[in-house]
Amino acid sequence: MIHHSEKSILVVGSLAFDDLEMPTGTFKDVIGGAATYSAIASSLLAPVRLVGVVGADFPQAMLDDLGKRGVDTKGVERQAGKTFRWHGRYSSDLASRETLDTQLNVFADFRPKIPKEFAASPLVMLGNIHPALQLEVLKQVERPQLVVADTMNFWIQGEPKTLAELLPKVDVLVINDEEVRELAGVHNLRRAAEEVRRRGPKALIVKRGEHGALLFDAQGVFFVPAYPLEEVCDPTGAGDSFAGGLLGYLASHDHTEPHALRRAMFFASAMGSFCVEGIGPRRLLSITKRDLRSRLDQFLAMVEYGGDLPFRE
Amino acid sequence: MIHHSEKSILVVGSLAFDDLEMPTGTFKDVIGGAATYSAIASSLLAPVRLVGVVGADFPQAMLDDLGKRGVDTKGVERQAGKTFRWHGRYSSDLASRETLDTQLNVFADFRPKIPKEFAASPLVMLGNIHPALQLEVLKQVERPQLVVADTMNFWIQGEPKTLAELLPKVDVLVINDEEVRELAGVHNLRRAAEEVRRRGPKALIVKRGEHGALLFDAQGVFFVPAYPLEEVCDPTGAGDSFAGGLLGYLASHDHTEPHALRRAMFFASAMGSFCVEGIGPRRLLSITKRDLRSRLDQFLAMVEYGGDLPFRE
Numbered sequence: 001m002i003h004h005s006e007k008s009i010l011v012v013g014s015l016a017f018d019d020l021e022m023p024t025g026t027f028k029d030v031i032g033g034a035a036t037y038s039a040i041a042s043s044l045l046a047p048v049r050l051v052g053v054v055g056a057d058f059p060q061a062m063l064d065d066l067g068k069r070g071v072d073t074k075g076v077e078r079q080a081g082k083t084f085r086w087h088g089r090y091s092s093d094l095a096s097r098e099t100l101d102t103q104l105n106v107f108a109d110f111r112p113k114i115p116k117e118f119a120a121s122p123l124v125m126l127g128n129i130h131p132a133l134q135l136e137v138l139k140q141v142e143r144p145q146l147v148v149a150d151t152m153n154f155w156i157q158g159e160p161k162t163l164a165e166l167l168p169k170v171d172v173l174v175i176n177d178e179e180v181r182e183l184a185g186v187h188n189l190r191r192a193a194e195e196v197r198r199r200g201p202k203a204l205i206v207k208r209g210e211h212g213a214l215l216f217d218a219q220g221v222f223f224v225p226a227y228p229l230e231e232v233c234d235p236t237g238a239g240d241s242f243a244g245g246l247l248g249y250l251a252s253h254d255h256t257e258p259h260a261l262r263r264a265m266f267f268a269s270a271m272g273s274f275c276v277e278g279i280g281p282r283r284l285l286s287i288t289k290r291d292l293r294s295r296l297d298q299f300l301a302m303v304e305y306g307g308d309l310p311f312r313e
Numbered sequence: 314m315i316h317h318s319e320k321s322i323l324v325v326g327s328l329a330f331d332d333l334e335m336p337t338g339t340f341k342d343v344i345g346g347a348a349t350y351s352a353i354a355s356s357l358l359a360p361v362r363l364v365g366v367v368g369a370d371f372p373q374a375m376l377d378d379l380g381k382r383g384v385d386t387k388g389v390e391r392q393a394g395k396t397f398r399w400h401g402r403y404s405s406d407l408a409s410r411e412t413l414d415t416q417l418n419v420f421a422d423f424r425p426k427i428p429k430e431f432a433a434s435p436l437v438m439l440g441n442i443h444p445a446l447q448l449e450v451l452k453q454v455e456r457p458q459l460v461v462a463d464t465m466n467f468w469i470q471g472e473p474k475t476l477a478e479l480l481p482k483v484d485v486l487v488i489n490d491e492e493v494r495e496l497a498g499v500h501n502l503r504r505a506a507e508e509v510r511r512r513g514p515k516a517l518i519v520k521r522g523e524h525g526a527l528l529f530d531a532q533g534v535f536f537v538p539a540y541p542l543e544e545v546c547d548p549t550g551a552g553d554s555f556a557g558g559l560l561g562y563l564a565s566h567d568h569t570e571p572h573a574l575r576r577a578m579f580f581a582s583a584m585g586s587f588c589v590e591g592i593g594p595r596r597l598l599s600i601t602k603r604d605l606r607s608r609l610d611q612f613l614a615m616v617e618y619g620g621d622l623p624f625r626e
Contacts, residue, residue, distance in 0.1 A: 304575070
């Protein structure tokens with residue numbers, strides 16, 4: 001894939017196998033992991049540098065495919081042992097899921113090592129890993145222009161101090177509404193968002209699944225809808241694809257432009273919508289820029305109201 | 314209140330007393346009822362004609378106040394006995410509520426009688442009452458330009474045939490996502506919306522509370538966010554205020570204009586957001602057109618992304 005942009009995105013996080021029990025059947029050994037989804041989504045728009053760890057069982061063909069998409073996988077260590085594995089079961093309406101088993105395997109001792117050639121990456125995506133490791137990544141990179149991070153309740157509850165150290169170094173925090181409320185200790189979403197931003201991130205993006213996403217930053221609040229699909233196949237990786245789409249836009253356009261983050265939210269939501277259309281990253285791997293343009297146009301149609309709200313007082 | 318528009322809105326439905334157990338305290342004898350909320354919200358923008366029933370205990374002062382707002386209350390029958398009463402308790406996060414008691418009282422035998430002077434109302438709001446009564450209202454009016462209706466799971470389950478008879482006579486059905494799914498017998502929201510529209514309504518609006526609302530019509534899908542408030546006080550009546558705001562816009566502007574329903578969704582969501590700011594209809598009763606204009610501007614800022622999505626293929 002040839003990209004107009006020279007701005008690369010460093011993506012650090014998990015590569016995995018997922019065993020998925022879906023209402024439509026059971027799917028085993030599905031390629032997964034947050035970094036995988038983010039890298040695939042970003043790579044449609046900009047060059048990606050991937051850092052993570054896999055075991056001996058992870059298919060080289062998948063890494064080769066990523067390479068063809070413009071993902072530099074030299075930062076993906078291959079270790080003896082098994083790849084991180086997640087086993088989950090979704091509810092019949094796909095609205096919730098339970099973890100049946102997690103095997104960290106080679107991911108248990110993961111310490112991200114950023115190759116020298118990656119150290120000057122202008123954009124950095126810190127996938128959802130231990131905040132101490134996210135901090136280690138930032139120590140190994142040279143003043144990135146933009147740092148985007150994800151985290152989860154497990155770290156919010158278990159590593160509050162490390163997370164507090166990380167947050168001022170993050171430009172855009174991308175988490176779900178439950179995590180925002182937990183992190184802030186406040187139920188009201190608007191006040192929770194203010195509290196989270198007070199702790200460091202200049203921008204907070206709240207992912208709400210089928211209900212879309214909210215951006216809180218110095219400009220106020222911005223809202224992007226989710227795309228109402230006729231068929232939702234597998235929500236696994238949708239949030240990571242969302243983050244990948246966000247970074248892909250920011251890397252390939254002027255990310256300092258006033259509406260950059262707002263516009264990036266559409267690309268993010270579009271990538272999330274593609275992700276859920278197939279089992280694992282299958283659909284995401286197949287989409288073209290033309291598919292993306294078409295989905296973006298559908299998004300724009302969804303928010304088109306004629307440009308003003310006439311109102312005779 | 315003086316309205317530029319001559320187009321009146323006929324609102325038919327419940328007037329009530331609500332006893333509300335909120336996390337902030339218990340509030341008794343709060344003026345409520347779907348028609349009350351819808352009428353108050355609509356009356357900021359257009360003249361309203363209210364049809365319903367109250368008992369001897371309903372304060373005349375409230376009806377007089379409505380009159381001062383441009384709500385013609387000659388269709389509100391006063392009967393011996395008690396007004397409809399609802400007693401509910403909200404969860405600590407206000408996200409859910411349970412009904413502790415419902416006393417239909419004079420509402421049990423309500424048969425809407427549309428005064429002759431109201432028969433030519435160009436816009437009709439059929440509040441959530443028995444679909445047979447909604448049909449009776451339509452028999453008493455002369456070819457309204459636009460019929461908006463609400464319903465609920467109780468009628469969807471218990472009166473499917475009567476509801477099936479009503480739906481082709483409704484232009485805009487305004488219900489929540491659970492009701493859409495129940496009515497269509499399909500979980501996927503997009504396909505459920507298609508199925509509901511196939512049964513009659515030209516447009517379907519899906520209310521999603523704090524997640525905003527979706528409009529499905531011949532133009533496709535449109536999305537309006539909810540306003541993320543710093544304080545949510547009482548969600549009672551928010552959906553009815555939403556419908557009232559929708560009709561208020563459509564009555565006071567050209568409702569056949571291509572973006573009319575989309576624009577009306579912002580007015581609807583704005584009225585819903587004002588409603589939840591106070592216990593009962595208190596806040597809704599206090600807002601001015603200036604407040605509405607200001608809230609609408611906040612809504613427009615929430616969806617502003619610069620007007621296009623540049624994307625270099």
